[in-house]
Amino acid sequence: MSKFKKSSGTSQEIPTAALPDIIFMLLFFFMVTTVLRDKTIMVKQELPKSTQLSKLERKSLVSYIYIGKPNKVDQFGSEPKIQVNDVFVEPKDIIRFVNQEKDKLSEVERDQITMSLKVDVEAKMGIVSDVQEELREANARKVLYSSLRRLD
Structure with missing residues (x-):
């Protein structure tokens, strides 16, 4: 019997010439589509815990109002403040x-x-009821109270 050799002319190497182009396209895609936090929260935020939560359908229709003690107590005092966007309001x-x-x-x-x-959690109900009354006058009837899920 004679020995037969298999001769294969195919190469097992993976072509990597286009790899840098693909990496830069992915990098550019993520740079363009990533949304960075556009608001700086300047009040203390320890949200209350709850047992029943529901998720929002469209977050683009939600505007946030933050209520709590300022993070910079020496500059803004220790009374709870109302923050919308990046400013304190009355x-x-x-x-x-x-x-x-x-x-x-x-x-x-x-x-x-x-x-x-x-x-x-530590904010007084008086400032919250003031905001609720102003929201009624502004005809903003859909109000959402944000909270965290309670772990039992």
Whole structure:
């Protein structure tokens, strides 16, 4: 019997010439599509715990109002403050804020806007009820109270 050798002319190497192009395309894609946090939270945020939560359908229709003690106590004092976007406001300015947020939306979506209250656990109910009254006057009827899931 004679020995037969297999001669294969195929190469087992993977072509890597296009690999840098693919990596840069992925890098560019993630740089363009990533959204960075656009608001700096300047109040203490320890959200209350709850047992029943529901998830939002469209987060683009949600505007946030933060209530709590300022992080910089020496600069802003120790009383709870209301923060919208990146500024502290008084309860009377809530109506203007709601109207500005509604103006950003299309005509169809203006009635669907949801105001999310992120209130610190230690905040007094008086400031929260002031914000609720101003939201009623601004005709912002959908109010969401943000909380964390309680682990039992």
